[in-house]
């Protein structure tokens with residue numbers, strides 16, 4: 001594996017805010033953010049408060065977008081959270097940044113904190129929103145979709161595409177597990193099978209804030225083979241032919257255990273992954 005030079009991190013990133021967001025969203029108070037629980041409600045409230053601070057607007061008049069979904073032969077409900085930073089030009093296409101906010105909940109007093117999965121992605125999305133809003137000219141509206149019920153089979157993102165199948169989306173950027181490294185593996189960037197997407201990412205690579213690799217480690221820690229093109233919310237868009245980039249997702253050993261805590265995040269890796277995610281989005285911003 002060739003060595004890769006890591007540039008200095010840009011000073012626009014508020015690393016303290018990034019850490020604070022990840023810490024709060026993975027705190028015990030959030031109770032593991034399981035779909036349909038008080039913990040999920042608390043996570044939504046925090047995300048709404050942060051979006052309002054940044055200046056992200058409710059999408060189509062509301063942040064909360066409830067939906068129903070079938071799961072194990074019953075009907076359940078979930079709530080997606082959607083914010084928008086409108087383009088400064090009319091008739092603009094959309095870019096969609098996704099980070100699922102749901103996780104596995106708790107078992108009694110033991111909480112699945114879900115710091116990497118996916119407080120890290122949510123915090124990174126908020127940092128990106130802060131950066132998007134600072135751009136004087138924006139030719140695209142950027143949506144921030146904090147999806148629900150991802151852990152139950154991508155239900156929130158499926159509900160989104162079902163409700164709005166015809167949105168002019170130029171790119172979906174999905175952030176899921178960007179807060180810590182799995183062994184010696186680099187940050188993983190997976191993308192839709194699309195030469196234009198690949199080309200942009202290849203050109204970014206020498207200037208990227210992270211040493212990233214295309215694709216994920218092939219096997220999870222449980223030894224099972226995982227198809228990462230289907231492993232998270234980007235897959236819901238994939239069948240519509242929407243270009244997508246998926247950052248993160250290698251299954252570190254603490255994945256889906258009680259040990260996925262804030263303290264175990266690798267802050268520098270996390271900061272670099274956040275900046276890299278912004279760099280990727282900005283390739284589509286012009």
Ligand SMILES: [Zn+2]
Pocket residue numbers: 100117118150176177232
């Ligand atoms: Zn996840």
